[in-house]
Amino acid sequence: MSRSAHPAGPRHADVLPEGHYSAPPTDLNALDSKVWAETVTRDTDGVLTVGGIDVKRLAEEYGTPAYVLDEDDFRARARAWRTAFGSDADVFYAGKAFLSRAVVRWLDEEGLNLDVCSGGELATALSAGMSPDRIAFHGNNKSVAEIRRAVEAGVGRIVLDSFQEIVRVAHIAQELGTRQRVQIRITVGVEAHTHEFIATAHEDQKFGIPLAGGQAAEAVRRALKLDGLELIGIHSHIGSQIFDMSGFEVAAHRVVGLLKDIRDEHGVELPEIDLGGGLGIAYTSDDDPREPHEIAKALTEIVTRECEAARLTTPRISVEPGRAIVGPTAFTLYEVGTVKPLDGLRTYVSVDGGMSDNIRTALYDAEYSVSLASRVSDAEPMLCRVVGKHCESGDIVVKDAFLPGDLAPGDLIAVPATGAYCRSMASNYNHVLRPPVVAVRDGEARVIVRRETEEDLLRLDVG
Ligand SMILES: Cc1ncc(COP(=O)(O)O)c(C=O)c1O
Numbered sequence: 001m002s003r004s005a006h007p008a009g010p011r012h013a014d015v016l017p018e019g020h021y022s023a024p025p026t027d028l029n030a031l032d033s034k035v036w037a038e039t040v041t042r043d044t045d046g047v048l049t050v051g052g053i054d055v056k057r058l059a060e061e062y063g064t065p066a067y068v069l070d071e072d073d074f075r076a077r078a079r080a081w082r083t084a085f086g087s088d089a090d091v092f093y094a095g096k097a098f099l100s101r102a103v104v105r106w107l108d109e110e111g112l113n114l115d116v117c118s119g120g121e122l123a124t125a126l127s128a129g130m131s132p133d134r135i136a137f138h139g140n141n142k143s144v145a146e147i148r149r150a151v152e153a154g155v156g157r158i159v160l161d162s163f164q165e166i167v168r169v170a171h172i173a174q175e176l177g178t179r180q181r182v183q184i185r186i187t188v189g190v191e192a193h194t195h196e197f198i199a200t201a202h203e204d205q206k207f208g209i210p211l212a213g214g215q216a217a218e219a220v221r222r223a224l225k226l227d228g229l230e231l232i233g234i235h236s237h238i239g240s241q242i243f244d245m246s247g248f249e250v251a252a253h254r255v256v257g258l259l260k261d262i263r264d265e266h267g268v269e270l271p272e273i274d275l276g277g278g279l280g281i282a283y284t285s286d287d288d289p290r291e292p293h294e295i296a297k298a299l300t301e302i303v304t305r306e307c308e309a310a311r312l313t314t315p316r317i318s319v320e321p322g323r324a325i326v327g328p329t330a331f332t333l334y335e336v337g338t339v340k341p342l343d344g345l346r347t348y349v350s351v352d353g354g355m356s357d358n359i360r361t362a363l364y365d366a367e368y369s370v371s372l373a374s375r376v377s378d379a380e381p382m383l384c385r386v387v388g389k390h391c392e393s394g395d396i397v398v399k400d401a402f403l404p405g406d407l408a409p410g411d412l413i414a415v416p417a418t419g420a421y422c423r424s425m426a427s428n429y430n431h432v433l434r435p436p437v438v439a440v441r442d443g444e445a446r447v448i449v450r451r452e453t454e455e456d457l458l459r460l461d462v463g
Contacts, residue, residue, distance in 0.1 A: 002262035024381035024402040025285075028372070034282040035369055035416045037073040037329055038386055039440075046376030049404060051440035055333055055373045055412055062438050064412065065353035069330040069448070071441040073108065074419075076324045077292075078110040085319065092136050093199070094277045095121045097420035100428075102448040103326070104128035104132030108305050113156070115320045119146040126153060136274075136320075138185075140206050147172050157181045159235050159274075161208060166223050173228035183274055183420035184209060184223060185235040186216040188254040192239035192247030194280060207237070211254055220262055232256055233315060237276025243289060244297045248275060252299070253342060256306035259315065262351070269313055275299055277320035281327040283417045286370045289324070323420035330419030330437070332357060334397075336411045337389065346383045348398070349407060354388010355395040356432045357414070358422045368398045374412035390430050404417060423449065431457055 002231045032039060040050045045076075047054045051070055058068060081091045092115040093107050099116075104125050107114055114130055116122045117138040126134055133156040139146075140161045147165075151173050160166050160182050185210035190197060203210035209219045216234075223231045236251045263269050280289050290298075299317060307314040334351035337428040343345045360366035370386055381402035388395040397415060407413075417451060419442055433452040438445050 024383075026116065028381055028402060028404050029376040031371065032170050032285045032369070034285055034287065035328070036331075037070045037416075039073060040331070040416075042376065044348065048373040048412075050331075051441055051445075052443035053060075053445050055414065058438060058440075059333060059335065059374075059412055061445070062436055062447065063295070063451065064333050064335040065068065065351065065357055065435045066333050066451075067330050067357070067418060067435055067437045068333055069326075069419060069437055070415075071102075071439045074326060074329040075106055075110055076328065078107060078112050079242070080292045081296075081319075081325060082102040082111050083294040083323055085268075085317070086296075088298070089296070089316060090318040092274075092318055092320045094320045095125065095324055096424060097298050097322030098326045098330075098422075098424045098437075099124050099129035100437065100449050104130050109136075113318075115322075119143070119149060122146070122153070125244070132156065136318075140208075142170070148176070151176055151178060151180050153300040157183055158231060159183045159185050159355075160219070161185050162224065163209070163219060163222065166219060166226065166229070169224075170226035170228035179228060179230045181230045181232050182223065183233045183272065184216065185237070185337065186211050186219075186255070186258065188236050188238070188251045190238045190247050190251045190254070192242045192244065192278065194241050195227045195244050196240070197238070197244055197247030197250070201261065208235075211258060216258055217261060217265070220258070220266075224266055230272060231439055233270045233272030233274060235274040235276065237320070238278060240278045242278045243280045245290075245302075248299060249302050251275065251301045256303065256310050257308075259312055260310040263312060269315075272318065272319050273303060273314050273315045275303075275341040276399060277322050277324070279321050279324040281323055281417060281420075282369050292321075292324070295319075295413070305375075307389065327420035328417050331414045331416040332397075332418040332422065332435070333412060333414050334386075336407060336409055336413060338409060341382075346385050347403075347407075349384045349386045349403065349413070350389060351386060351397065351413065352389060353363070353432070353435060354390045354397060355392060356388070356390060356427045356429045357424050357435050358418060359427065360421055361396045361399060362392075362394045363425075365399075368401070368415050368417065370398045370401045370413055370415050371415040372407065372411060374402055379404040379406035379408055381405065382407065386415070390418050391430065392429075403409075428452070428457060433457070 092113040113134040132154040185208040382405040386398035436451040437449040
């Protein structure tokens, strides 16, 4: 295989078109510990290894593309959240980030609860043996069948998202001769993403019942009257990939304000408050996420302070991190298929997956980093765009990144921090088969979600 440099490829910072990148890193072979799990290193040949297994072996055995997930890292992060919040709070892992039966078992063993938002996620959780009372059921339009299944199973809480749902859940619970524990999800007029938050008018979205205009208070009034419901608390989720805690501060202030109003009107102190998920991770070296213990301390202090000011007993806090637990634990391993330098622009590196295994770049303009994985190289940095194999020009995995100038077909490259919202949002666009999730631990690899096959696709096509 040729390792020669591509004659027309843009190499340096001397040709830098507009983009999201900073200057080329001084050492392209280095692995920034911010974006790579601790157990990812390079062996003496320069090949990337995870949990003691090199990626060439993984590629040979399991093919590419593949999501490679470090089980110890997942468990350590789950444990760190659990420990940080202690026994006075609950951590619900948000299954939407990535869910499989193995993941459910790990969560169970590490003492976390689970948040699901569809019948499919609920079925996965139950089939892996998660105790139903440790499951929270979310969603803005749960079907009657889903609600019935959840109530029958005995889920610990259903998070109510609309006036219709308050009545629906109450009826179903009564029909089944039970009282369902519920929270009401409210929108507090705060939207937070990454380093910013906005504290105005963000009720304009499909989730939750607005605090503004007294709607949330009315929802509480109705829920408290229904025999089929046991209202245990108020829920708020303000955004995603958040680094700035001030959005939570405003949200907690407003949620506690509602708890106070409820106490004043109904003489009831609701025992729980859920502040949702959305805590950020490092996708690139520019991101500086907070540690779980800092987040726990900040959230607990905010809620305690607000409750003291409102003369309320501090409710039990719960949080729902998804990305912050699973995101950093996995990388996607791709094989390079073509390398196409565009004069004065950048080099397009096509890999054997794309938007079907990572839609986040196309959907959210998400930023990622990428590293040559199957070897090291001393070649000069080349400004690249890593693209997929789909029939869509927006099929971009990494918008702007530097890779070595001698990158060639057959090389393996790895995109870190793809554990969250990649496999769970994967599609079959162009009838491309969804990649496997390979979990690595103690020098052993095992498939926890297998690669899709053409038979899988054709089984559904019954025309
Ligand atoms: C209600 C709720 N909780 C938790 C999460 C998890 O968010 P993240 O994975 O960013 O922590 C989400 C994500 O959309 C959510 O809607």
